[in-house]
Amino acid sequence: MDKAFQGFFRRVRAGQKAGYPRFKGRERYDSFTFPQAGQTGVKVQGGGKRVFLHGIGSVKCKFHRPLEGEVKTATVKREGEHWYIVFVCETEPNPLPENRAAVGIDLGTNPHFLVTSEGELVEAPRYFQKAQAKLARTQRSVTKKRRGSNRRRKLKMRLARQHRKIANQRKDFHHKLARRLVNRYGTVVHEDLNILGLARSRTAKGVQDAGWAAFLQTLAYKAEEAGRRVVGVDPKHTSQDCPVCGHREKKPLWVREFTCPACGASLHRDVAAAINVLARSGRAPDRRWARTEPSGMGTAWAVP
Ligand SMILES: [Zn+2]
Structure with missing residues (x-):
């Protein structure tokens, strides 16, 4: 509080826009960090069963996996009624054996999460939709309860729990999919999302934007750790060009x-786009797909 007020008075004296300090309820505190956890403030105890936090004491913990490398920072955070300690550790990269295979991915329209240049159609798991419907139901019942009532508070907690579950399911899906791609290919080429927003109509692709950004981040860091490449390319016209002869169709977006x-080549639209994405990276295209029947359609990666 002292810091907040000092900052406030300093800004007043300097004639800046001051901004009176606001109250911050306990609900709004949800994390704090020990910036030098490796040296001071935090200590793992009891053979990985407890963690000592300076100023708080020893707390019982369940380690989700053993700590690796050198601890840099530790952040204590609350998500709903759950508390976590997040350790950031510096580790050595863990490169996979060299792999020359390259793949292009098209961030798909429903129901596909993504489609690869090899004809694999990856669907987002079904349980997302189910969980989403459940969430909407809870959301509706929250609005029917009186403000400040106990029932409303409890329902809100349930709502938060459901939100967290969906977020975790999504993360799990992203991790498994990214892991598969990184294990299988030395280079993964995708559409650059920053350009995508401008190049494509919002209606066709806008809905899942946030999910893709998170996925591509996961993909990028997994690839980095494994010593593999992830390349973002300009997606302009990738869903309009024929990957075989280069003919540009004006409005093919709605045909599957x-x-x-021009040349009679017939492909799944998103697979064609993924092949174009791959070609954009400057990789010599693999001619395996250059045949007139649709390749590998209907294959999907099931999420275990
Ligand atoms: Zn063609």
Whole structure:
């Protein structure tokens, strides 16, 4: 509080926009960090069963996995009624054996999360939709309860729990999918999202934007750790060009099947886009797909 007021008076004296300090209820505190946890403030005790936090004491913990490398920082955070300690550790990279295979991915329209240049159609797991419907139900009942009532508070907690569960399921899906791609390919080429927003209509692709950004981040760091490459390319016209002969179709977005009027090549639209994405990276295209029947359609990666 002292810091907040000192900052306030300093800004007043300097004639800046001051901004009177606001009250911050306990609900709004949800994390704090020990910036030098490796040296001071935090200590793992009892063979990994407890953690000593300076100023708080020894707390019982369940380690989700053993600590690796050198501890840098530790952040204590609360999510709903759950408390976590997040350790940031510096570790050595863990490179995978060299792999020359490259793949392009098209961030798909429903129901596909993504589609690869090898014809794999990856669906987002079904339980997302189910959980989402449940969430909407809880959300509706919250609004029916009186403000400040006990029932409302309890329902809100349930709502938070459901939100957390969906977030965790999504993260789990992203991790497994990214792991698969990184294990299988030396280079993964995707559409650059910063450009994507401008290049494509919001209606076609906008809905899942946030999910993709998170996925691509996961993909990037996994690839980095494994010594593999992830490349973002300009997605302009990737869903309009024929990957075989380069003919550009004006408005093919709504057709699932892509049949090139110039050369007769027939492909799944998103697979064609993924092949174009791959080609954008400057990799010599692999001619395996250059045949006239749709390749590998209908194969999907099931999430275990
Ligand atoms: Zn063509």
